[in-house]
Amino acid sequence: MSIVITGATGHLGRKVVEHLLARNVDPSTIVAGGRNGDALASLASLGVRTARLDYEDHASLDAAFVGAERVLLISGTDVGQRVTQHQAVIDAAGRAGASLIYTSAPQASTSALVLAPDHKATEELLEKSGLTLTVLRNNWYTENYSDTIRQAVSTGSIMTSAGSGKVASAARTDYAEAAAVVLLSSAYDGEILELGGDAPWDVEELAATISAISGNHVTVNQLTTDEHSAALKGFGLDDGTAGFVSALDANIAAGLLAESDGTLSRVIGRATTTLRQSVGKLIMPTG
Structure with a gap:
């Protein structure tokens, strides 16, 4: 039997593999799947099995899932195609007789978060699938602010329309470790886990x-949503990207990423990585 990680060539997927190995899982029982050949070769150097896996290539899913006991479905990144892609993974897991763990978004079934619709639709597919499943509703990754942090060091300013809204972010490794814990235990079967950092923060605290x-x-330049979108377009972002970024900040201002009940730290058995630790690692990586 095996544990299959889809999207293993991405940042989160690789860290899940590393956390499984750190917990002394036999590398031969881990299948790391993805589309990036170079990243797959790097994963193979860890001793795990690898598989070229494409959410739109059903044969590749079936081949990767042979003998699978647990499948981690890391949500896709192709906006507009993700729900169909996720359905293909769910179907393949069903054919393999595997249980499935899915990385979703905070309060996905009820939230107005700009990211929520695809996750809500996927969770509905999972509910209908009959699979044994666990949903990991991951809050924001602190690493998503890496460019903002670097630019702030350089320019002395952060441009935002998030107001005083808080973000219950955690480091990507925290979420990856939670996924590894869930993959290795049936204790979370059937659960929806709302995962976030222990100490939500706002942009003033980030600055x-x-x-x-x-x-x-570093100072904070607070804009309205429309002003933010226009400024981003002025910096060369396309309409879709500028609209997404400003809409996300509006969601943060509305408190949609602020909630954390300590579930993540309870799952991983330690405090989540603090904002200061994450910023320090980025700015002073050898410190």
């Missing part, structure tokens, strides 16, 4: 943290 670590004073 203060960057200032303290870098030594460069």
Whole structure:
């Protein structure tokens, strides 16, 4: 039997593989699947099995899932195609007789979050599938602010329309470790886990943290949603990307990423990575 990680060539998937190995899982029982050949070769160097896996190639899914006991479906990144792609993975897991763990979004079934619709639709497919399943509703990854942090150090400013809204982010490795824990235990079967960082923060706190670590004073430039979108377009972003970024900030301002009940830290058995730790690692990686 095997544990299959879809999207293993991405940042989250690789970290899940690393956490499984850190928990002394036999590498031969791990199948890391993805589309990036170079990344697959790098994963193979860890001793795990690899498989070229494409959500739109049903034969590749069936081949990768042979003998699978547990499948981690890391949500796809192709907006507009994800639900169909996820259905293909769900169907393949069903044919293999595997249980399935899915990475979703906070409060996906009820939230107005711009990211939620595809996840809500996928969760509905999972409910109808009859599979043994666990849903990991991951909040924001602190690493998603890496470019913002670097730019803030350089320019001394953060442009946002998030207002005083908080983000219950955690480091990607925290979410990956939670996925590894769930993959290795039946204790979470049938559960929907709302996962987020222990200490939600707002942009003012982010700016203060960057200032303290870098030594460069960082201010916050608060804009309206429309002003933010227009500014982003002025920097060369296309309409869709600018609209998405400003809509996400509006969601944050409305508190849609602010909730955390400590479930993530309870699952991984330790406190989640703090904002200061994440910013410090980015700004002073050898410190």
